Amino acid sequence: MPMMRRVSLAAALSLALALPAAAQTPSVREWTRANEHAILREYVDLLAIPNVASDRANIRRNAAHLVAMMERRGLRPRLMEAADSTAPPSVYGEWMVPGATRTLVLYAHYDGQPTDSSKWTVTHPWRPVLLSARADRGGRPVPLPAASQPIDPEWRLYARSSSDDKAGVMAILSAVDALRASGATPTSNLKIFFEGEEEAGSPHLTSILARNAGLLAADAWVIVDGPVHQNGNKQVVFGVRGDVNVEVTVYGPVRPLHSGHYGNWAPNPAMRLAQLLAAMKNDDGRVLIPGWYDDVEPLGSVETQAMRALPAYDQQLRTELGIAAPEGAGRTLTELIAQPSLNVNGFESGGITAGARNVIPTEATAVLDLRLVRGNDHRRQAQRLADFIRAQGYLVLDRAPTADERRAHARIARVIVRPGGYNAERTPMDLPISRAVLRAVQSTTGDPVYAVPTLGGSLPLSLISEALPGARTITLPIVNHDNNQHAEDENLRLQNLWDGIESIAAVMTMPR
Helix, strand or coil, rough: CCCCCCCCCHHHHHHHHHCCCHHHHHHHHHHHHHHHHHHHHHHHHCCCCCEECCCHHHHHHHHHHHHHHHHCCCCCCCCEECCCCCCEEEEEEECCCCCCCEEEEEECCCECCCCCCCCCCCCCCCCCCCEEHHHHHCCCCCCCCCCCCCCCCCCCEEECCCCCCCCHHHHHHHHHHHHHHHHHCCCCECCCCCCCCCCCCCHHHHHHHHHCCCCCCCCCCCCCEEECCCCCCCEEEEEEEEEEEEEEEECCCCCCEHHHHHHHHHHHHHCCCCCHHHHCCCCCCCCCCCCCCCCCCCCCCHHHHHHHHCCHHHHHHHHHHCCCCCCCCCCHHEEECCCEEEEEEEECCCCCCCHCCCCEEEEEEEEEEEEEEECCCCCHHHHHHHHHHHHHHCECCCCCCCCCCCCCHCCEEEEEEECCCCCCEECCCCCCHHHHHHHHHHHHCCCCCCEEEEEEEEECCCHHHCCCCCCCCEEEEEEEECCCCCCCCCCEHHHHHHHHHHHHHHHHHCCC
């Protein structure tokens, strides 16, 4: 990463505010308010299509549906296929502007996280339902309103991907509608790119980008994904963490054993895996795997000042989330997301509740989520994890053990790195395009818009910069922070969608 020019945060932001006022038409907000019912109906139809990347038939239905939505808007859509024809396609469209000297790619993803429908308390994941408020705060079902009935901006729309990230898709397409209806012309050539497997780790994104590198050339990619600040203010984010997922399986006897007859004798793989995982972190949450933090690239002076300028919100989050003592040895959430992390996504062995049996199980598996920051390499970080497991006395394999291996080794672990890992990415905050996007979003609100060096979540932005050298990526989050993304009862506060449309329209029309 080239060395950034050392300027103060105040100076960087003053440069942003010195830019000319954005060519945002005041009618965008009015158009959105007048068309809320149509936007909501179209969005409900999109959310009703199941969208897990591994569900090939339904992911193709989503892609076809998006093509139709983009055709209605005159965006000349097409599918972008990976070399592997079974992979989810990306959906591309464009609005080219004669004489434009800048090109933006607007990115969102249309796939969603896998989910267990039995754990949803409000609805089925792909049966969108409106509630009058958050479900855990007494929200009641609201019928989809007729055109003559008002829509409360505080209503919540519950469905898988209502926030992550079909909200980004719907906001981009609605911003196109708003500009066309008002007769406004974008100040940049607009290219729209909807990915179909971001939640699966984007294993085919590099292939798609490489096959369409010329078409996807742009001055910057604007990534519409993620939540606004916890206090509700808009933010513009200049970096994201990387991510890689690893499965760890520990083995016991070749068949389940009666826990009375064999307890205290036969090793229990669930207990051993729990002990192994516990050895990876201390009580403060610091990862104890050797080298975990060694290659972290420090934030620059502008980024450090930006982090310090963000409002303190940890106490409110502790109250909201019921957390008495966070990890981190007194450091704030803002500080901690600038560090690599290790998370246990899930743990499975034997059975619980009605499925519990008095047995010693044959194996135990955990899926680990390794979040990375600039300087980390996802392959190297996964190797550090495997080396740590080996150092605990385990034979580490990338497959199930043979019978002979089981008899010869007291401790065996299968370690599988799931496809789709990628590194963190960060764009300098004081570039002209960075300041222009920040200024455009600020033009939509009287509240401060926060400039955030890095988001806690992950996006495949490093894959974009690697496949398209020189591409800058800037993230524009729009959804509510309490949206339950990646979990059951995912939801979207409607006002966040309306505000997101306005922010995106402002970016589309920001001055050169």
